[in-house]
Amino acid sequence: MRAKRFDTQTLLLVVLFVLLAALALFPFYCLALASLKPSKELLRFGLNIRLQPELLSLDNYTFIFSKGAAKYATWYKNSLVITVVYTAGCMLLSSMVGYGLAMYRFIGRNFIFLCVLLVMMIPVEIIMLPLYKQMIALNLIDSFGGVILPFVVSPLPIFFFRQYASGLPKDFLDAGRIDGCSEYGIFFRIFVPIMTPAFGAMIIVQALASWNSFVWPLIVLSSGEKLTLPIGLSSLVTPYGNNYDILIAGSVLAIVPIMIVFVFFQRYFVSGLTVGGVKG
Amino acid sequence: MKWIYSQRLAPYVFVLPFVLSLAVFFAYPVLSTILMSFQEVLPGQTHFIGWTNYRDLWKDDSFYTALWNSTKYTFWTLVVLIPLPLVLAVFLNAKRMKWSSFFRSALFVPTLTSVVVAGIVFRLVFGSLDESVMNTFRHAFGAGTINWLGNRVTGMLVLVILATWRYVGINIVYFLSALQSIPGELYESAEIDGANTWQKFRRITLPLLKPVSIYVITISIYGGYAMFTESFILWSGNRSPNDIGLTMIGLLYRHGIEKNSLGLGSAIGIVLLAFTMVLNVIQLRLFGLFKKED
Numbered sequence: 001m002r003a004k005r006f007d008t009q010t011l012l013l014v015v016l017f018v019l020l021a022a023l024a025l026f027p028f029y030c031l032a033l034a035s036l037k038p039s040k041e042l043l044r045f046g047l048n049i050r051l052q053p054e055l056l057s058l059d060n061y062t063f064i065f066s067k068g069a070a071k072y073a074t075w076y077k078n079s080l081v082i083t084v085v086y087t088a089g090c091m092l093l094s095s096m097v098g099y100g101l102a103m104y105r106f107i108g109r110n111f112i113f114l115c116v117l118l119v120m121m122i123p124v125e126i127i128m129l130p131l132y133k134q135m136i137a138l139n140l141i142d143s144f145g146g147v148i149l150p151f152v153v154s155p156l157p158i159f160f161f162r163q164y165a166s167g168l169p170k171d172f173l174d175a176g177r178i179d180g181c182s183e184y185g186i187f188f189r190i191f192v193p194i195m196t197p198a199f200g201a202m203i204i205v206q207a208l209a210s211w212n213s214f215v216w217p218l219i220v221l222s223s224g225e226k227l228t229l230p231i232g233l234s235s236l237v238t239p240y241g242n243n244y245d246i247l248i249a250g251s252v253l254a255i256v257p258i259m260i261v262f263v264f265f266q267r268y269f270v271s272g273l274t275v276g277g278v279k280g
Numbered sequence: 281m282k283w284i285y286s287q288r289l290a291p292y293v294f295v296l297p298f299v300l301s302l303a304v305f306f307a308y309p310v311l312s313t314i315l316m317s318f319q320e321v322l323p324g325q326t327h328f329i330g331w332t333n334y335r336d337l338w339k340d341d342s343f344y345t346a347l348w349n350s351t352k353y354t355f356w357t358l359v360v361l362i363p364l365p366l367v368l369a370v371f372l373n374a375k376r377m378k379w380s381s382f383f384r385s386a387l388f389v390p391t392l393t394s395v396v397v398a399g400i401v402f403r404l405v406f407g408s409l410d411e412s413v414m415n416t417f418r419h420a421f422g423a424g425t426i427n428w429l430g431n432r433v434t435g436m437l438v439l440v441i442l443a444t445w446r447y448v449g450i451n452i453v454y455f456l457s458a459l460q461s462i463p464g465e466l467y468e469s470a471e472i473d474g475a476n477t478w479q480k481f482r483r484i485t486l487p488l489l490k491p492v493s494i495y496v497i498t499i500s501i502y503g504g505y506a507m508f509t510e511s512f513i514l515w516s517g518n519r520s521p522n523d524i525g526l527t528m529i530g531l532l533y534r535h536g537i538e539k540n541s542l543g544l545g546s547a548i549g550i551v552l553l554a555f556t557m558v559l560n561v562i563q564l565r566l567f568g569l570f571k572k573e574d
Contacts, residue, residue, distance in 0.1 A: 010376045017379075020368070021386035024445065027401045028389070030413060034404055046409030048416055093297040100294025112295055119306055123506040123556070125529045126549040129536040130312035131305065133321075153301035183290035212394035214509045215529075219537060230396040237400065237516045248404075251397040258392045266385060273391075273450060274457045 035060055035252045039244035060249035069246050074225055075232035076253070082144055082217075082228060083210045089152040090206050091199060097153065098161025099187055099195075103173060113162070120155040125215060132219050146220040147228075157202045160272070164198040165191065201272030204265055208258060229254050317547035333547035343548070345523045346531040347555075349436075353527070354504025356440045357447070361500060362493065365448050369455035370485060384456065388449035398446055399513025403429075406438050429514055435524045442510055451496055458492035459485070494567050498560055505556050508533065528552045 034047050036056040064072055101113055131150055132141075140146035168191065176186035192199075214230045221227055227235065233250055236243040262269060283289060320329045337343045368387070372380040390398070405413045408427035415425045428434045462485070470480050508529035512518060515525045518534055526534075528548065536545020 007376065010378060013371055013374070013376070014378055017371070017383040021383055024387050024390055024449070027398070027405060027445065030405055031397075031401045034401075042404070046407040046412035046415075047404040048411040049413050096294045097298040100291045104291035104294070106288075106291040109291070112298065115302055116298065119302065121502075122310070122553065123502050125506045125508065125532070126553050127306070127309040127313055129532070129542050129545045129549060130309035130316060132537070133312070133542065134305070134309060150301075150305040153297045158298060177287075182285050183287060184285075184293075187294070208392065212396075214394065214396055230394050233400065234396050234513055237403070237513055239516050247400060251400050255393050255397055259389070262389070262392055269388075269392075270453055270457070274454055 031248065031252060034244075035248045039248075042244045042248070060245050063245050064249045064253065071224065071232065072246050072250050075227050075229045078144070078226060079211060079229040082147055083207050085144070086148045086152060086210045087203055087207045089148065090154055090157060091203060093153045094157035094202070095161045095192070095195065095199070096187070098158045098163075099165045099191060101158070101162045102165035102168075103170065103191075116155045116158050116162075120159065124151075128216065128219060135220060141220060142222050142226060143220075144226070147217050151216070154206065157206060160202055161195070161198055164195060168194060197268075197271075200265065200268045204261065204268045205272035208269075211258065313546045313549050316543050317550045319543045321542040329543070333544045334551075336544060337547055337551065342523055342526060342531060342534075346526045346528050349524070349526055350505050350507065350528045352436055353439055353443075353507055354501060356436070357443045357504050358497065358500055360440060360444050361447055361451055362497060364444070365451035366455050366489065366493070368448070369452045369459055370481065372452065373456060373459045384449075384452060387452055390446050390448075391450045393446070395446070395509040396513055398442060399510055402438060402442050403514055429525075430521060432522075432524045435514075435520070438514065439507075439510055439525070442514075443507075454492055454496055455489060458489055462488050490567065494564065497563055501559050501563065502556055505529075505552060 030047060030049065033049065033051070034042060036058070037047075037052070038055060038057070038059065041055060063069055097116075101109060101116075135141045135146045135150075138146075140149065172190050172194070173186055176190050181189060212230060213228075214234070217228050218231050218234075221231060229250075233247060233254065236247045236250075284293065317333055318328055318330060319326050320332075371377060372384055406428035407413070407415070408425070408430065409415065410419075410425050414428060418424065418426070426434065428438055466484050467480055470484060475483070505528055507527050511520065511525035511527055511530060514520075518526075518530050518538065520526060529552075532545050532548040532552070535541045535548060
């Protein structure tokens with residue numbers, strides 16, 4: 001029936017998707033192009049898509065690595081620290097909770113799981129004012145702890161780890177007990193290694209969310225040397241359009257690491273981001 | 281300390297982080313939002329003022345502007361971001377399609393960018409100058425230069441285009457993963473019964489995509505009403521001309537953080553929560569009713 005390798009319909013579909021892919025990637029081309037143009041040029045004429053090879057240079061990038069742009073390096077470092085600490089903490093705590101909910105039957109289990117779903121349903125933005133007050137009371141305002149702590153036990157990964165652990169054989173639990181492992185030893189020595197794929201997916205999703213997060217850090221952090229990359233960049237966005245030198249090249253450098261990780265770990269992105277989409 | 285190792289206690293130790301976090305960072309703030317929405321919160325002194333915050337909102341024009349903007353944004357993102365990714369996912373899943381995993385990745389990449397970076401690019405692309413990308417595009421069709429972010433209609437258009445660009449890929453992935461779980465035998469037996477492509481799509485694919493569609497619609501409603509960063513970046517801070525980019529969260533941020541009026545800000549949060557929950561209940565009801573008909 002499908003003897004022809006490339007019939008008209010296939011060709012039409014491929015053409016359609018080539019166009020769509022070009023549209024999806026077009027803003028990246030614009031960003032890369034803008035990062036190579038002098039900021040004065042962007043300020044006066046805006047961004048056009050002509051290549052203008054005579055204008056292109058790496059000046060913005062040399063500037064961003066120079067002392068003049070030291071604040072950019074600070075933001076980058078802050079974002080890295082917050083992302084690493086947040087992701088590590090989130091993995092440890094969320095996997096524990098998810099595992100506990102999946103492996104044991106205990107009083108209150110269903111209620112706690114219901115709470116996980118409830119927290120997942122309510123947008124963070126709605127509770128951010130009292131949470132902000134709470135941060136002031138706990139003396140966590142303008143600190144990395146204030147950015148990380150409220151969300152380090154996150155419902156989405158808990159849900160994911162619970163689903164994943166529910167599919168694992170409970171025999172390991174008994175085997176571990178017979179071998180004299182403690183309940184926690186069973187988790188760390190037996191189940192954590194088995195759950196590696198789940199960790200892979202969740203590390204990527206949570207690290208991405210933390211690296212890109214904006215609203216909460218914007219509220220918590222105020223002093224210049226503590227800002228994260230997205231907030232620092234957004235502070236350069238002004239109605240007058242100056243600061244283009246750091247802003248554009250800085251944006252490119254902000255997305256490059258994500259793109260590299262994506263190329264190598266694509267399948268983890270897909271399985272991690274579709275949590276809850278199929279079979280809730 | 282031996283008791284902490286007991287089998288009966290272990291599950292509680294495992295779930296303890298969540299219980300603590302729930303109490304300190306969720307239950308307390310939620311209750312406190314409800315409480316604060318009936319209070320005037322001033323440094324050092326806080327007192328109950330009944331429904332005054334809600335009455336103030338009721339009389340505030342910018343509240344209606346924000347609600348209307350968020351509603352329009354949510355409406356348009358739903359109109360575009362459900363059918364389009366659904367159809368594209370069906371195409372990508374078709375047997376005759378070539379290089380579908382490459383195309384899926386290409387459309388997915390925008391999801392990875394932060395809203396901040398996306399907003400910075402879109403500010404440039406939709407710049408108001410003669411040479412700005414989209415204005416040169418308009419010139420090609422004989423139209424003049426416009427200030428995209430300067431008026432209500434094109435401002436909303438830019439927001440919706442930005443959302444489409446960022447979210448079409450992730451929604452495709454949602455629909456694709458649901459499509460791939462549909463057993464192929466269903467289509468085979470339909471073919472034997474003489475069903476054409478449209479009939480197969482209408483009678484098999486669409487009904488089986490219902491659960492994932494409900495999920496995507498639900499998160500889109502919450503996401504649409506929670507939109508803030510996009511407009512914050514496009515209009516450089518929370519100040520768009522005539523509030524054309526003001527969203528519900530923008531209003532909450534303006535009153536709660538910028539003007540430090542936590543009571544009024546909390547009332548906005550409660551209204552928003554009620555609004556999104558009612559919409560989602562209606563939406564789930566509608567789908568639930570369809571289910572009984574089938």
